[in-house]
Amino acid sequence: MSLQFEVSSLIIGRFWYYMKLTDANFSINCGGPQMMGRDDILYEAEDSALGPATFSVTSTEKWAVSNAGLFSDRNTPLFRVNTLAQVTGTDVTPELFQTSRVSPGSLRYYGLGLENGPYTVTLHFAETVYESRTSQTWQSLGRRVFDIYIQGTRRTKDFDISNEAGGVKRAVVKKFNVSVSENYLEIHLLWVGKGTCCIPDQGDYGPLIAAVHAASDLTPIGYGLPPTTPGKKSRTGLIVGIAVPVGVVSLLLIFAILYIRRKKSKKEDNEDILGLGPRPNTFSYAELRAATKDFNPSNKLGEGGYGPVYKGTLSDGRVVAVKQLSVVSHQGKSQFVSEIATISAVQHRNLVKLCGCCIEGNHRILVYEYLENKSLDQALFGTSNLHLDWPTRFNILLGTARGLAYLHEESRPRIVHRDVKASNILLDAKLSPKISDFGLAKLYDDEKTHISTRVAGTIGYLAPEYALFGHLTEKADVFGFGVVVLEILSGRPNFYNNLDPEKIYLLEWVWTLHENDQTLGLVDPRLTEFDETEATRLIRAAFLCTQGSPMARPSMSRVVAMLSGDIDIGTVMSKPSYLTDYNFKDVTTFSTGRFLVEDDTPSTASKHSNVHLNYQPEGSNASGANTVGVDPTPSPVNVTQSLLTSIIGEGR
Structure with a gap:
């Protein structure tokens, strides 16, 4: 019983102390009636008729106002501005600015009987007298300039409302942190003769203010509590004693549950994204923005089915290529997981380097090294404007072959790229090739003879057995x-x-050309010199490499040896x-495009799986040029319109 009394008394003491602090604050609607602001602050009326030398204390005795000065050049001196102007640029009630207090010299507001300690003073201004400076008329030449003092210290010199707010009839809020040590606060606005005096009318000068708000920064509960008096129990104390702790505990539990759920969701998201490979470096979305x-x-830099690619400069000065996953692309998310897992697991001089990724919220972003010469x-x-001479072209092919040989035979697990094409081969400063875009890559178990999967890739580069039956091996690359x-x-x-x-x-x-013994007629006419033997x-x-049967195609390590001249190629099949x-002249509808998938099903069986083709055309120019991440104009060299139509129509 004694403990309950002490807890109730303590909470009642804190409650009344909080109420006392609330009463210690004050808010004033300068020159206008009492009004409730949007910020749930009650602004008291300050609409008395001030004279040239006036000191007035409010009826609540919480604050006072003082004016000194006379508009000698006005026939009817007014110390208040009334306007119907709609003030913008504020979250506070616009009606607060329909009245303002103006003074020809000195205007002071005092806070009385305040608690000693830190306070935040908020002053609201809006220039409602002068014309807009953008109107470029003589009436727009008016300038109102004054100083702001708080507790006797000048806090702002040569304050110009319209200049600070960026125009007239626009609100500007000034906040000041001050210390109250003798239970009072002084706010002093002083005109020191700067600005103009007679534009647009006689006597338009001096400080002008719309509202004042002063609030204590003291923590209401647990700060300097007054002593409680034993024996004064009440029903209110019991209610407050129960309600306040229960409310506080409930809020804490709600925040704890939301925090745990958020952490769990983020953890699961990270595991889903990063579970297939070593964790790469991560960037925040704000950093990449x-x-x-x-x-x-x-x-x-470009855009493809995955999403746009941007050039960026990190805070440490590194230039990178930022590849942003399209939010609406479900398939792109699976490609994102695959690409992170694949690139993080492999390192080769002919493979593009992954600098990191972003997995913040719904954002899925890859950050690559930037290759200034873009794609092949x-x-x-x-x-x-790049000039690719014969040695450069030969070295590009040799480097690309070495990169693919590493993926197929040296990396663990083995990797099938599935989208080998010119737009996925990037060139560095020395025109050395780097294979990029592993969004469609498949990890390949050494014990499997092939993977049966839905078709993914670009028409014109698809091997026949893969395009027709989904039979995937490294021979597709x-x-x-x-x-x-x-x-x-x-x-x-x-x-x-x-x-x-x-x-x-x-x-x-x-x-x-080959059948007519004119094979070298294929060579680019822009190559004025080239090695005929090579x-x-x-x-x-x-x-x-383009034989119909995958068994007839060489491995990429053997291709490297062929290109280097280490082994004889022999008779061409x-x-x-x-x-x-197939009659190629029948192909009309499926001349461009790309096959894409949503998910893949690996298999060790020798039977062919069904093929599901989702055709999504992509733009390309007449010359076949493409930017980074954009598929080039492909060729349906291994499928015909009638064959594709039959596959799609039968749902195979």
């Missing part, structure tokens, strides 16, 4: 590399409508059946 200047379109397809087919070899040699994309009909499809055209060897290697069996 600052690096890309709020993802400014001027920093945009831009250099070959676009408007780039070998096929795509063979197409890239021919594109680099010819300097044209694998599908190009602006050429003669027999040249539209690159693979068909090069086989026609060119012939590259074309034969491309023929082997016959023309693939996918070129002889």
Whole structure:
């Protein structure tokens, strides 16, 4: 019983102390009636008719006002401004600014009987007398300049309301931290003869203020509590004694539950994103926004099905490529997980380096090293000023082959890229190649002969067995590399409508040249000099890489040896059946595009799985040029319109 009495008395004491602190604050609607502000503060009326020398104390005796000065150049001196102007730029009630107190010289407000300690003084101003300076008339030349003193110390010199607010009829709020030591507060606005005096009318000068608010910064509960008097129990004390602790504990529990749920959700999200590989460096979304200047379109490098890519500069000066996952792309999220897991697990000089990622909230962002020469397809087919001579092109092919050989045979687990094409080969400052965009990559178990999966990649680079049946091995990458070899040699994309009909499809055209003993006619006419022996060897290697049967294609390590001249390529096989069996002139609808997937199902079975093709066309220009992250104009060299229609129509 005694303990309950003590707790109740303590809480009652704190409650009344809190009420006392609340009464110690004061708010004034200068020159106007009493009004409740949007901030739930009651602004008391201060609408008395002040004279040239007046001191007035409010009826509550919480504050007082003093004016000194006379507008000698006015026939009817007024110390109050009334206006119907709608003041903007404030969260406080606009009606507060329809009246303001003005003085020709000195205007003071006093807080009386205050608690000693720290206070926050808030002063509200709005210039409602002068014209806008943007009107550029003589009436807009008026300037109101005065000083602000608090507790006898000048806190603001030459204060100009309209200049501070950025225009007239715009509110500006000034906050000051002050200390009350003798139970009173003095706010002094003083005109020292600066500014103008007679524009737009006689006597338009001196300090002007719309509202004043002063609040104690003392913590109400637990700060300097007055002693309680034993024996004065009450029903109110019991209610407060129970309600306050219960309310506080309830709020704490609610915040704790929300915090734990948020932490758990974030942890699960991180595990989902980062569970497939070593944790990369992470960036905050705010850091990447600052690096890309709020993802400014001027920093945009390109955009594909995954999302846009921006150039950015980190706080440490590093220049990076920021790849932003499209929020609406469910498939893109799975690609994001795959790309982080893949890139984090592999390191090779011919693979693009992942600097880190962002997994904050719904944001999914990859941060790569920035390669100033962008992608190979831009250099070959676009408007780039890069000159790719023969040695450079040869080294690009050799470096790309080495990067793929590392993915297929040296990394653990083995990796199939699934989207080998010119736009996914980036060039550094020395024009060395780096394979990028692992969003479609598949991890490949050494014990599996193949993976049966839905088709993902770009038409024109898809191996026949993969495009038709979803039968995926590293030989699918070998096929795509063979197409890239021919594109680099010819300097044209694998599908190009602006050429003669027999040249539209690159693979068909090069086989026609080969059958007519004109193989070197494929070489880019921009190459004034090239090594015929090396060119012939590259074309034969491309023929082997693009054979219809995956068993007939060499491994990438063997391709590296072929390109280097370490092994003999031998006799080239016959023309693939996918070129002889289908009429390419029938292909009209599926000339561009990309196959994409939402999920994949690995399998060790030898049977072929069903193929589900989601066709999403992507933009490209006539020349086949593309920016980073944008698919080049592809060629349906391994499928026809009728075949694709039958697959989609049957739901296979």
